[in-house]
Amino acid sequence: MNIIFPDSNSALLPGAQAVVSMETPGARPTQGIVLDNETVGTQEIVPWGAANNFPQEILKKGRKSTIIPTALKWQANMIARKVIPFMVDFDDDGKEKLSYVRDPEINNFLTSRHFKRYQKESANDIFWFLNIFPEVILSKNRQKITHLLPNDASYCRIGTQNKQGVSEFLYHNANWPNAAYNSEQTDKIRMIDPYEFDLVGWVREQHTKDFKFIYPSSYPTPGNAFYQLAHWDGIRSSGWLDVLEKVPVLKKSLLDNQMTIKYHIQIPNSYWETRFLDLWKKASPDEREAMKKDVVREINRRLVGAENAGIAMATEFGISEIDGKTIEGWKIDVLPDKLKDGAYLADNMEATAHLLYALGLDPTLVGFASKEMGSRSGGSDKRESLLIYYEQLQPYKDVLFEPLDFVAEFNGWKKKYPGLEFRTHQSLLTTLDTGADAKKVPA
Incomplete structure (x- = not known):
């Protein structure tokens, strides 16, 4: 078969009537350049919200709820569990076969206090904002990544794009929006572009003076190029969260002002x-x-x-x-006691149900039971709901483990252990008639 090279990036195969394109080292997929109409007095950062204070406002509003912080913590705990390295293979029937990796370097990394903090803090950021901005720290010889450290997502702002549509830097400051990108308190950190094809080579060879990088990871939501929008945000924008906020205020006012005659x-x-x-x-x-x-x-x-x-x-x-x-x-x-009539109870129940729907939590998992809403909270309901919820967790684990996968690639772990993947133990509830306690399986 004759092979003709029309240019340096492709090969023409006449017999097969096909053209094979070959990527140039360092090439990356084309990213659209987003022109943000909102600014905060500078073109160096992309504001997070119109006033660059969206995460701060979300935290302030969410913390007023008796449900949101606990529910998001509950979800974060589901993925921030002990991480176990496995080599994954499949038999002829497509059934998964796992082989535990006993490697001191990998296990020391996964059991370090730095990585455990990364897990807990980043897992919370995933469910609050769907964005995480961890730092990877290189060794002096730039041949290994020694640490994976968390950054509070609400303290992070992405730099504006260059001509290639890439945001090269992240700006870290705990005082947004009352901060400037060029202040002494703002830490400017080079940011990895996850779309880069040869990402290991890009980090190791292109920026030899940098020893720490931000590896951004997120759960993509349509129309959000820089900062993702949490799925539960609809409870805020729809006004149902305002209803939940007002119920305790009204109840308190009723208790304070009603004459108890x-x-x-x-x-x-x-x-x-x-x-x-x-x-x-x-x-x-x-x-x-x-x-x-x-x-x-x-x-x-x-x-x-x-x-x-x-x-x-x-x-x-x-x-x-x-x-x-x-x-x-x-x-x-x-005289009848109006407080015994359950004033605003129905409004509270309905708003709570909407909040749990927005959070993606089956009401039975958090003990919410209401005949009016048709929900129960028995053992069977909880067990089945938990199994369904487990099935929805993998994409969020992927967000948490994407920076870790890059560490494994950079440090040569994936080359050393083909099929290397990171799993967590998942508890499966059993019924009493089995005579067994809850069992754990890798997931």
Whole structure:
């Protein structure tokens, strides 16, 4: 077969009627250049939100919720588990075969306190923002990555793109939006382009003066080129989160301002003269008021208190000597307790259900049960919901492990152990009739 080279990047195979394109070392896929209309007084960074404070506002709003921080922590804990290295192969039936990798260098890396902090902090950022910006630290000879360190995503801002559509730097400052890209407190760190074909060579050879890099990893969402938008953000933009915020405020106001009156006692005007006789006639207005208060105080003492529960109370009424009719007597009415009616309960339940939907959590997993919403919280419901949830976790694990996969490639671990993958133990709940506890499987 004759092979013709029309240019240095392709080969023409006439017999096969095909053209084979060969990538030039260092080439990368074309990225669109995004022109952001929002600026914060500089063209050096891409603002995260109109005022460059979107993550700070999300954290402030989310922390007011009794559900969001705990739910996101619960999800982060599902992927921030002990990481185990395996060589993965498949048999003829496509069934997975795992071989545990006993390598001191790999296991020392995975069990280091630095990597454990990376796991916990980055897992939380994934579920809060769908973005993580960890640092990879190179050895002095630039042949190994020695550390993978976390950065708080809310402190990170991506630099603007160059002519090739690549953001070359990340700017780290804990004081956004009240910070400048060129201030002494802002750390400017070269950022790895994950779309680069020869990524190991690019890091090792192209930037020989840099010993730390940012490896950005994210769960892609449509229309967001720089900062992703968490899937649960719809609960905020739709207004349901505002409903949840207002319910406790309204309940507190109701408790603070509602008069806690249990009884309404109606006493005829004629009672006082009958009760106090000449004392009433001779008393001044202030003295009469004091006499009334003494009577009401005594009545109140008899009506309230645990020791008075179930007591009998007697009042008198007379018969008119003129017409023989009953003279108006006392009347005691028990007032209904509005707080027992569950004011705003239905609104709270509905808003909570919407929040759990937005978070992607089956209500049964967090103990939410409501006959009105058709949800239960039994053992079988939890077990099946957890299995379904496990199936949804892998893409988020991929975000967490993508920088680790680059470490494995850079350090030569993947070459040394073909099919090297990183897994975590996943607990599978069992039913009581099996006679077994929850079992763990690599996932």
